[in-house]
Amino acid sequence: MSPIFTPLDPSQHLTKQASNIVLGITGGIAAYKAAILARLLIKAGFAVRVIMTQGAQQFITPLTLQALTGNAVHTELLDTAAEAGMGHIELAKWADLVVIAPASANTLARLAMGMADDLLSTVCLATTANVIIAPAMNQQMWAHPAVQLNVQTLSDLGYHLIDPDSGVQACGDTGAGRLPEPEALLEHIEQFVTQQSLVQCLAGKQVTITAGPTVEAIDPVRFLSNHSTGKMGFALAKACRDVGAQVTLIAGGKVALPTPMGVQRVDVLSAEDMLQAAIDAAQAGCEIFIATAAVADYRTRDAAPQKIKKTQDTMTLALVKNPDILAHISHNYPAIFMVGFAAETQDVEKYAKGKLAAKKLDMIACNDVSRKDIGFASDENAMTVYFAAAYQKAAVVLDKASKAAIAQQLVTLIGNTI
Ligand code: C5P
Numbered sequence: 001m002s003p004i005f006t007p008l009d010p011s012q013h014l015t016k017q018a019s020n021i022v023l024g025i026t027g028g029i030a031a032y033k034a035a036i037l038a039r040l041l042i043k044a045g046f047a048v049r050v051i052m053t054q055g056a057q058q059f060i061t062p063l064t065l066q067a068l069t070g071n072a073v074h075t076e077l078l079d080t081a082a083e084a085g086m087g088h089i090e091l092a093k094w095a096d097l098v099v100i101a102p103a104s105a106n107t108l109a110r111l112a113m114g115m116a117d118d119l120l121s122t123v124c125l126a127t128t129a130n131v132i133i134a135p136a137m138n139q140q141m142w143a144h145p146a147v148q149l150n151v152q153t154l155s156d157l158g159y160h161l162i163d164p165d166s167g168v169q170a171c172g173d174t175g176a177g178r179l180p181e182p183e184a185l186l187e188h189i190e191q192f193v194t195q196q197s198l199v200q201c202l203a204g205k206q207v208t209i210t211a212g213p214t215v216e217a218i219d220p221v222r223f224l225s226n227h228s229t230g231k232m233g234f235a236l237a238k239a240c241r242d243v244g245a246q247v248t249l250i251a252g253g254k255v256a257l258p259t260p261m262g263v264q265r266v267d268v269l270s271a272e273d274m275l276q277a278a279i280d281a282a283q284a285g286c287e288i289f290i291a292t293a294a295v296a297d298y299r300t301r302d303a304a305p306q307k308i309k310k311t312q313d314t315m316t317l318a319l320v321k322n323p324d325i326l327a328h329i330s331h332n333y334p335a336i337f338m339v340g341f342a343a344e345t346q347d348v349e350k351y352a353k354g355k356l357a358a359k360k361l362d363m364i365a366c367n368d369v370s371r372k373d374i375g376f377a378s379d380e381n382a383m384t385v386y387f388a389a390a391y392q393k394a395a396v397v398l399d400k401a402s403k404a405a406i407a408q409q410l411v412t413l414i415g416n417t418i
Contacts, residue, residue: 017197018096018129021046021189024120025065027055029170030102030136030179035060037101037182038068044186049074049091051120055104077119088119092126099189100124101162102136102179105147111159112150132192134162134185139175162188187261194242198408201415202288203244208281209233210293210325212255215269218317219304228294230255232341232381232403236290237263239407243415248286250277252293271295271322278325282333288414290339291326298322330360337418339363339410345370349395352386362388363417365398365410381406385413393417 021041025034034056041048050065050073062073077088100107100120107120111133116122124131133154141147142164155161162185165178180188211233216224230251237249238260247263252274259265266281268274274293282289298319308315330338338361344351345368352366365383382400387393398409 018193019046020094020096021048022051022091022095022098022123022127022129023048024051024053024098024100024103024107024123025056025060026053026100026102026104026107026120027058028102028104028136028179029059031056031059033179033182033185034101035064035068037099037185038065040182040186041099041189042069044190049094051075051091051123053104053107053118053120055106074119077117077122079119088122088126091119092123092129095123095127095129097129097189097193098124098127098131099134099185100131101134101185103133105135105137105141105144105150108133108135108147108150108154112153112157130160130192130196132160132162132189134179134188135164135177136179137164137177138171139166139169139173139177142177143175160192191242191261195244198243199412199415200244201412202240205240205245205287205418206248206285207240207245207288207290208248208250208278208286209237209240209290210250210252210274210278210295211237212251213253213294214271214274214296214322215253216271216296216299216322217269217303218300219306219308221307224296224298224300225253226294226296228253230257230292231379232407233290233292234260235403235407236292236410238404239411240288240290242408243411245288248281248284250274250281250293252295271299271325275323275325275328278329279332282329282336286333286336288337288339288418289326289329289333290414291329292341293325295325296322324359326361327359334360337362337414339365339414342366343369348384349386352384356386356388362391363414379403383410385410387417391417 023038025031038048048069049071052062052073052075065073110121116125164176165180166176167178168174212230213226213228234257237247240247241262249263250266252268266277268277299322301318301320326340340359340361342352342355342364348366352364356364365385367383381403383398385396398406
């Protein structure tokens, strides 16, 4: 009998996502990075309106930001151009999110005191939107107890702070206080916005994900591997992080993808290394284990210690079976919620259910790899998810979508099942 397929209702995991950002720029040499950030935010789909303090205007001009955002830049608290002369209230209501980058020591102090003597500080008091603050200043100033006290006060008041980077500063000093690069600021902001819009269904959960191929040595310079890129596992790591999980990502082979912010990455090469890393994670309190890795089924029985010479016309490699990482963890750590993946070309349901039982899984996500438009190396995927019989859940079809969207839906299914 074929299963009853139920599509996933997006309202189960999504609320309205922030789209209007008020970008506050204060006086500091890092103000030039705010111009690039404004551009990146617009490219990422946000509507951006800029407030500049008097100090900011000493470093870059409002015209630059006006040209980049397509909106007039706001600089005055009392604005005759604003409807009813109350620009601060209009901006405060319009904002879904306020980002202050760079935030000077002076602005931190004034916000911590709740002052309202310029447009930016007044908007921060008048808005119900979240406020993200990215401080930037000389390292000695950043280390000053008064500044640190203000940072603590702001955090207690519910402001969200992005730590400054360390490194060489414009003034020639070296230390903490640099504004992170605009790309990194964008990543922080996007992560924050996504997190705010998602039900935190894995809050505080420890999740381990295996991803990518494994690499099995033949000799010191050659290996057996496969075409897996790790994209699905990395997308899942982000999606789990975005709903509150603490994620350990075990990346096999030589995955070339950047590590998602806030995710702990463990790089391994072979299946045996991956198994050891998985056992370490299981013993460290893993609660949910998601196996997306394309583990090589076989490895060479004896990897040659020296480079093999081409002296013979033919050669035979003796192979031995690799451990099944997913099955090992599920059989030895029965309390962990286990999620497997299966790539099939036919009889998808039959094989998926067989693996679900044989590997003692709670959930299996299955894709049809005979389709050219999804799966390996592609940015898109489509899956059917089956659950262990004990959950009495019908299979769920996840229609073709980006791996990021599929990952979010899978995470919602996990959250609804655990
Ligand atoms: O048996 P098969 O390779 O089709 O199973 C696929 C699932 O098992 C995937 O979740 C994969 O990551 C996992 N697996 C594993 N260790 C292996 C082989 C597969 O963890 N040696």
